[in-house]
Amino acid sequence: MPLKVIQFLPSLRGGGVEVGTLELAKALVEDGHESIVVSAGGPMVERLTADGSTHVFWDLGKKSPLTFRHIWRLRKWIAAQDAHILHVRSRMPAWLVYLAWRGLPEGCRPHLVSTMHGLHSVSAYSEIMCRSERLIAVSETVKQYIAKNYPQTDMGKVQVINRGVSPEEYPWGYQASAQWQEQWHNEFPELKGKRLICLPGRLTRLKGHQFLLNLMSSLKSQFEDLHAIIVGGEDPKRLAYAEELRQKVLDLGLADKITFCGARSDMREVYSQAAIVLSLSSKPESFGRTSTEALSMGVPVVAFDHGGVGEQLANLFPQGRVPCFDEEVLIKTVTQVLESGTLPIKNTLYLKEEMLEQTLAVYKELAGRS
CATH class of the missing domain: 3.40.50.2000 (Glycogen Phosphorylase B;)
Known part of the structure:
Protein backbone atom coordinates (compact mmCIF):
# COMPACT_ATOMS: atom_id res chain seq x y z
CA MET A 1 0.00 0.00 0.00
CA PRO A 2 1.51 3.35 -0.97
CA LEU A 3 1.89 5.61 2.05
CA LYS A 4 1.77 9.36 2.42
CA VAL A 5 4.31 10.57 4.96
CA ILE A 6 4.83 14.14 6.18
CA GLN A 7 8.04 15.05 8.02
CA PHE A 8 8.30 18.24 10.09
CA LEU A 9 11.47 20.09 11.10
CA PRO A 10 12.52 23.73 11.60
CA SER A 11 14.53 24.23 8.39
CA LEU A 12 16.66 22.60 5.72
CA ARG A 13 19.85 24.61 6.21
CA GLY A 14 22.19 21.67 6.87
CA GLY A 15 23.00 19.34 9.74
CA GLY A 16 22.57 15.72 10.76
CA VAL A 17 18.81 15.89 11.34
CA GLU A 18 18.33 17.54 7.96
CA VAL A 19 20.50 14.99 6.16
CA GLY A 20 18.52 12.16 7.75
CA THR A 21 15.25 13.79 6.70
CA LEU A 22 16.38 13.97 3.07
CA GLU A 23 17.69 10.40 3.11
CA LEU A 24 14.36 9.12 4.40
CA ALA A 25 12.38 11.26 1.96
CA LYS A 26 14.35 9.82 -0.95
CA ALA A 27 13.86 6.26 0.33
CA LEU A 28 10.10 6.84 0.57
CA VAL A 29 9.89 8.03 -3.02
CA GLU A 30 12.05 5.16 -4.28
CA ASP A 31 9.76 2.72 -2.46
CA GLY A 32 6.70 4.14 -4.22
CA HIS A 33 5.35 6.35 -1.43
CA GLU A 34 4.46 10.04 -1.30
CA SER A 35 6.87 12.20 0.69
CA ILE A 36 6.19 15.71 1.98
CA VAL A 37 8.56 17.78 4.14
CA VAL A 38 7.40 20.86 6.04
CA SER A 39 10.07 23.38 7.05
CA ALA A 40 11.11 27.03 6.84
CA GLY A 41 13.25 26.15 3.82
CA GLY A 42 16.95 26.43 3.15
CA PRO A 43 19.62 25.34 0.65
CA MET A 44 18.70 21.65 0.92
CA VAL A 45 15.19 22.15 -0.50
CA GLU A 46 16.53 21.90 -4.06
CA ARG A 47 18.01 18.47 -3.37
CA LEU A 48 14.83 17.35 -1.60
CA THR A 49 12.57 18.22 -4.52
CA ALA A 50 15.05 16.85 -7.09
CA ASP A 51 14.72 13.49 -5.31
CA GLY A 52 10.95 13.54 -5.78
CA SER A 53 9.55 14.92 -2.52
CA THR A 54 7.28 17.92 -2.07
CA HIS A 55 8.38 20.78 0.16
CA VAL A 56 5.85 22.93 2.02
CA PHE A 57 7.22 26.19 3.39
CA TRP A 58 6.02 26.72 6.95
CA ASP A 59 8.05 28.19 9.79
CA LEU A 60 7.01 26.01 12.70
CA GLY A 61 10.39 26.03 14.44
CA LYS A 62 10.57 29.55 15.85
CA LYS A 63 10.62 29.39 19.66
CA SER A 64 8.00 32.04 20.29
CA PRO A 65 4.47 31.99 21.72
CA LEU A 66 3.37 33.57 18.42
CA THR A 67 4.24 30.35 16.60
CA PHE A 68 1.27 28.65 18.29
CA ARG A 69 -1.05 30.79 16.17
CA HIS A 70 -0.47 28.25 13.39
CA ILE A 71 -2.20 25.39 15.24
CA TRP A 72 -5.74 25.83 13.87
CA ARG A 73 -4.54 26.29 10.28
CA LEU A 74 -2.11 23.40 10.65
CA ARG A 75 -4.91 21.12 11.94
CA LYS A 76 -7.06 22.02 8.95
CA TRP A 77 -4.14 21.42 6.56
CA ILE A 78 -3.27 18.04 8.11
CA ALA A 79 -6.89 16.93 7.89
CA ALA A 80 -6.96 17.83 4.18
CA GLN A 81 -3.75 15.88 3.42
CA ASP A 82 -5.20 12.45 4.26
CA ALA A 83 -1.70 11.32 5.24
CA HIS A 84 -0.84 8.04 6.92
CA ILE A 85 2.14 9.24 8.99
CA LEU A 86 3.22 12.52 10.59
CA HIS A 87 6.88 12.40 11.65
CA VAL A 88 8.24 15.15 13.91
CA ARG A 89 12.00 15.59 14.36
CA SER A 90 12.34 18.70 16.52
CA ARG A 91 10.68 20.00 19.65
CA MET A 92 8.93 23.19 18.56
CA PRO A 93 7.38 21.69 15.41
CA ALA A 94 6.48 18.65 17.55
CA TRP A 95 4.46 20.83 19.91
CA LEU A 96 2.48 22.40 17.08
CA VAL A 97 1.90 19.14 15.23
CA TYR A 98 0.90 17.34 18.42
CA LEU A 99 -1.63 20.00 19.43
CA ALA A 100 -3.05 20.14 15.90
CA TRP A 101 -3.15 16.32 15.67
CA ARG A 102 -4.80 15.87 19.08
CA GLY A 103 -7.63 18.16 18.03
CA LEU A 104 -8.59 15.90 15.12
CA PRO A 105 -11.30 13.24 15.56
CA GLU A 106 -9.57 10.13 16.90
CA GLY A 107 -10.67 7.90 14.03
CA CYS A 108 -9.40 10.40 11.42
CA ARG A 109 -5.91 11.06 12.75
CA PRO A 110 -2.76 10.03 10.91
CA HIS A 111 -0.26 8.10 13.03
CA LEU A 112 2.24 10.27 14.91
CA VAL A 113 5.94 9.33 15.01
CA SER A 114 8.78 11.28 16.61
CA THR A 115 12.56 10.88 16.53
CA MET A 116 14.64 11.88 19.55
CA HIS A 117 17.85 13.06 17.89
CA GLY A 118 19.51 14.71 20.87
CA LEU A 119 20.05 14.50 24.61
CA HIS A 120 18.00 17.63 25.22
CA SER A 121 17.80 19.47 28.51
CA VAL A 122 15.22 17.67 30.64
CA SER A 123 12.05 19.75 30.72
CA ALA A 124 8.34 19.76 29.96
CA TYR A 125 9.25 21.42 26.66
CA SER A 126 11.48 18.49 25.64
CA GLU A 127 8.99 15.90 26.91
CA ILE A 128 6.79 16.55 23.86
CA MET A 129 8.95 14.13 21.87
CA CYS A 130 7.67 11.31 24.11
CA ARG A 131 3.98 11.91 23.37
CA SER A 132 3.90 10.30 19.93
CA GLU A 133 2.54 6.84 19.15
CA ARG A 134 6.02 5.60 18.28
CA LEU A 135 9.26 7.17 19.49
CA ILE A 136 12.47 6.45 17.58
CA ALA A 137 15.69 6.74 19.59
CA VAL A 138 18.80 7.25 17.45
CA SER A 139 20.96 5.13 19.78
CA GLU A 140 20.74 2.97 22.88
CA THR A 141 22.14 6.00 24.73
CA VAL A 142 19.04 8.01 23.79
CA LYS A 143 16.73 5.17 24.85
CA GLN A 144 18.40 5.06 28.27
CA TYR A 145 18.12 8.86 28.51
CA ILE A 146 14.35 8.63 27.83
CA ALA A 147 13.86 5.86 30.41
CA LYS A 148 15.80 7.78 33.07
CA ASN A 149 14.43 11.27 32.52
CA TYR A 150 10.88 10.63 31.32
CA PRO A 151 9.77 7.63 33.42
CA GLN A 152 6.13 8.19 32.51
CA THR A 153 6.95 7.20 28.89
CA ASP A 154 5.70 3.81 27.74
CA MET A 155 9.04 2.23 26.82
CA GLY A 156 7.19 -0.34 24.73
CA LYS A 157 6.69 2.34 22.06
CA VAL A 158 10.37 3.35 22.05
CA GLN A 159 12.43 1.76 19.28
CA VAL A 160 16.16 2.15 18.77
CA ILE A 161 17.03 2.80 15.14
CA ASN A 162 20.73 3.66 14.95
CA ARG A 163 21.77 6.40 12.59
CA GLY A 164 23.86 4.97 9.80
CA VAL A 165 26.28 5.81 7.02
CA SER A 166 26.55 4.42 3.54
CA PRO A 167 29.50 2.09 2.82
CA GLU A 168 29.46 3.54 -0.71
CA GLU A 169 29.93 7.07 0.61
CA TYR A 170 32.46 6.08 3.31
CA PRO A 171 34.07 2.86 2.03
CA TRP A 172 36.47 0.77 4.07
CA GLY A 173 40.09 1.57 3.24
CA TYR A 174 39.22 4.55 1.04
CA GLN A 175 42.14 6.60 -0.25
CA ALA A 176 41.79 10.09 -1.66
CA SER A 177 42.81 10.58 -5.27
CA GLY A 341 48.32 -0.06 13.88
CA THR A 342 45.12 -1.73 15.16
CA LEU A 343 42.07 -1.10 12.97
CA PRO A 344 38.34 -1.03 13.79
CA ILE A 345 36.00 -3.94 13.13
CA LYS A 346 34.11 -3.52 9.85
CA ASN A 347 30.89 -1.58 10.35
CA THR A 348 27.82 -3.80 10.00
CA LEU A 349 25.77 -2.09 12.72
CA TYR A 350 25.50 1.55 11.69
CA LEU A 351 24.34 1.40 8.08
CA LYS A 352 22.15 3.91 6.30
CA GLU A 353 20.16 1.26 4.42
CA GLU A 354 19.26 -0.53 7.65
CA MET A 355 18.22 2.76 9.25
CA LEU A 356 15.93 3.54 6.31
CA GLU A 357 14.47 0.03 6.12
CA GLN A 358 13.70 -0.02 9.85
CA THR A 359 12.03 3.41 9.69
CA LEU A 360 9.89 2.40 6.70
CA ALA A 361 8.94 -0.75 8.60
CA VAL A 362 7.69 1.42 11.50
CA TYR A 363 5.55 3.43 9.08
CA LYS A 364 4.11 0.33 7.45
CA GLU A 365 3.36 -1.33 10.77
CA LEU A 366 1.49 1.73 12.05
CA ALA A 367 -0.37 2.25 8.78
CA GLY A 368 -1.37 -1.41 8.81
CA ARG A 369 -3.24 -0.84 12.07
CA SER A 370 -5.50 1.80 10.52
Missing part, protein backbone atom coordinates in the same frame (compact mmCIF):
# COMPACT_ATOMS: atom_id res chain seq x y z
CA ALA A 178 46.30 11.78 -6.16
CA GLN A 179 44.78 15.00 -7.50
CA TRP A 180 42.96 15.66 -4.22
CA GLN A 181 46.09 14.93 -2.20
CA GLU A 182 48.10 17.31 -4.34
CA GLN A 183 45.56 20.09 -3.75
CA TRP A 184 45.48 19.25 -0.02
CA HIS A 185 49.25 19.52 0.30
CA ASN A 186 49.31 22.72 -1.76
CA GLU A 187 46.82 24.20 0.69
CA PHE A 188 48.52 22.76 3.79
CA PRO A 189 52.17 22.01 2.87
CA GLU A 190 53.09 21.49 6.52
CA LEU A 191 51.01 18.25 6.51
CA LYS A 192 53.04 16.42 3.87
CA GLY A 193 54.71 13.28 5.24
CA LYS A 194 53.06 13.67 8.66
CA ARG A 195 50.91 11.30 10.69
CA LEU A 196 47.70 13.18 11.30
CA ILE A 197 45.38 13.26 14.28
CA CYS A 198 42.04 14.79 13.26
CA LEU A 199 39.58 16.52 15.58
CA PRO A 200 36.43 17.36 13.56
CA GLY A 201 33.71 19.76 14.68
CA ARG A 202 32.92 23.44 15.00
CA LEU A 203 35.19 25.64 17.09
CA THR A 204 33.17 25.53 20.30
CA ARG A 205 34.36 24.81 23.83
CA LEU A 206 32.21 21.66 24.00
CA LYS A 207 34.36 19.91 21.38
CA GLY A 208 37.29 19.54 23.80
CA HIS A 209 40.08 21.27 21.88
CA GLN A 210 42.02 21.84 25.12
CA PHE A 211 42.41 18.07 25.49
CA LEU A 212 43.93 17.95 22.01
CA LEU A 213 46.37 20.75 22.81
CA ASN A 214 47.48 18.98 25.99
CA LEU A 215 47.80 15.71 24.08
CA MET A 216 50.01 17.26 21.40
CA SER A 217 52.16 18.96 24.05
CA SER A 218 52.76 15.56 25.65
CA LEU A 219 53.45 13.64 22.43
CA LYS A 220 55.39 16.12 20.32
CA SER A 221 58.80 14.86 21.42
CA GLN A 222 57.81 11.18 21.29
CA PHE A 223 56.36 11.33 17.76
CA GLU A 224 58.19 13.98 15.77
CA ASP A 225 56.07 13.30 12.66
CA LEU A 226 52.77 13.71 14.51
CA HIS A 227 50.57 16.65 13.48
CA ALA A 228 47.04 17.56 14.54
CA ILE A 229 44.36 19.05 12.31
CA ILE A 230 41.31 20.84 13.68
CA VAL A 231 38.62 20.55 11.02
CA GLY A 232 35.61 22.79 11.55
CA GLY A 233 34.32 26.28 10.99
CA GLU A 234 34.15 29.08 13.50
CA ASP A 235 30.85 29.47 15.30
CA PRO A 236 29.64 33.06 14.61
CA LYS A 237 28.39 33.27 18.22
CA ARG A 238 31.72 32.09 19.65
CA LEU A 239 34.37 33.98 17.71
CA ALA A 240 36.12 34.94 20.96
CA TYR A 241 36.64 31.26 21.75
CA ALA A 242 38.15 30.61 18.30
CA GLU A 243 40.60 33.46 18.85
CA GLU A 244 41.40 32.19 22.35
CA LEU A 245 42.10 28.72 20.95
CA ARG A 246 44.46 30.02 18.28
CA GLN A 247 46.33 32.04 20.90
CA LYS A 248 46.69 28.96 23.15
CA VAL A 249 48.30 27.08 20.26
CA LEU A 250 50.90 29.85 20.00
CA ASP A 251 51.40 30.09 23.76
CA LEU A 252 52.06 26.34 24.02
CA GLY A 253 54.58 26.42 21.17
CA LEU A 254 52.40 24.18 18.99
CA ALA A 255 52.12 26.39 15.90
CA ASP A 256 54.18 23.86 13.91
CA LYS A 257 52.16 20.92 15.27
CA ILE A 258 48.53 22.01 14.84
CA THR A 259 46.73 23.24 11.72
CA PHE A 260 43.27 24.80 11.56
CA CYS A 261 41.67 23.53 8.35
CA GLY A 262 38.33 25.36 8.62
CA ALA A 263 35.00 23.90 7.56
CA ARG A 264 35.33 21.22 4.87
CA SER A 265 32.85 19.56 2.53
CA ASP A 266 35.30 16.74 1.70
CA MET A 267 35.44 14.96 5.04
CA ARG A 268 35.75 11.52 3.46
CA GLU A 269 39.03 12.58 1.90
CA VAL A 270 40.17 14.27 5.12
CA TYR A 271 39.46 11.12 7.16
CA SER A 272 41.51 9.10 4.68
CA GLN A 273 44.59 11.16 5.60
CA ALA A 274 44.19 10.60 9.35
CA ALA A 275 45.96 8.03 11.52
CA ILE A 276 43.42 8.72 14.26
CA VAL A 277 40.14 10.65 14.49
CA LEU A 278 39.31 12.05 17.94
CA SER A 279 36.00 12.72 19.67
CA LEU A 280 36.59 14.65 22.90
CA SER A 281 33.25 16.33 23.54
CA SER A 282 32.67 17.43 27.11
CA LYS A 283 28.99 16.48 26.79
CA PRO A 284 27.85 13.05 25.56
CA GLU A 285 26.52 13.02 22.01
CA SER A 286 23.32 11.21 21.15
CA PHE A 287 24.98 9.44 18.25
CA GLY A 288 28.10 10.93 16.65
CA ARG A 289 28.09 11.06 12.87
CA THR A 290 31.77 11.92 12.36
CA SER A 291 32.97 8.98 14.44
CA THR A 292 30.71 6.60 12.51
CA GLU A 293 31.98 7.89 9.19
CA ALA A 294 35.63 7.45 10.20
CA LEU A 295 35.08 3.99 11.71
CA SER A 296 33.25 2.88 8.56
CA MET A 297 36.36 3.76 6.58
CA GLY A 298 38.56 1.73 8.90
CA VAL A 299 40.11 4.80 10.53
CA PRO A 300 40.75 4.34 14.30
CA VAL A 301 38.71 6.60 16.56
CA VAL A 302 39.84 7.51 20.07
CA ALA A 303 37.10 9.08 22.17
CA PHE A 304 35.78 9.72 25.63
CA ASP A 305 33.65 6.73 26.55
CA HIS A 306 30.23 8.31 26.87
CA GLY A 307 27.10 8.78 24.81
CA GLY A 308 26.56 7.37 21.35
CA VAL A 309 30.25 7.56 20.46
CA GLY A 310 31.18 5.34 23.40
CA GLU A 311 28.48 2.95 22.24
CA GLN A 312 29.99 2.80 18.73
CA LEU A 313 33.49 2.22 20.06
CA ALA A 314 32.29 -0.61 22.32
CA ASN A 315 31.03 -2.36 19.18
CA LEU A 316 33.61 -1.41 16.55
CA PHE A 317 36.84 -0.28 18.23
CA PRO A 318 36.94 -0.88 22.00
CA GLN A 319 40.69 -0.10 21.99
CA GLY A 320 39.76 3.57 21.42
CA ARG A 321 37.66 4.07 24.55
CA VAL A 322 38.99 6.54 27.12
CA PRO A 323 37.40 7.24 30.54
CA CYS A 324 35.86 10.69 30.33
CA PHE A 325 38.36 13.53 30.70
CA ASP A 326 41.21 11.22 31.77
CA GLU A 327 44.13 12.85 29.96
CA GLU A 328 46.68 10.30 31.13
CA VAL A 329 44.69 7.44 29.61
CA LEU A 330 44.05 9.54 26.49
CA ILE A 331 47.80 9.90 25.95
CA LYS A 332 48.40 6.17 26.53
CA THR A 333 45.53 5.17 24.21
CA VAL A 334 46.65 7.40 21.35
CA THR A 335 50.22 6.10 21.78
CA GLN A 336 49.07 2.46 21.70
CA VAL A 337 46.91 2.99 18.61
CA LEU A 338 49.73 4.77 16.77
CA GLU A 339 52.26 2.08 17.65
CA SER A 340 50.04 -0.99 17.14
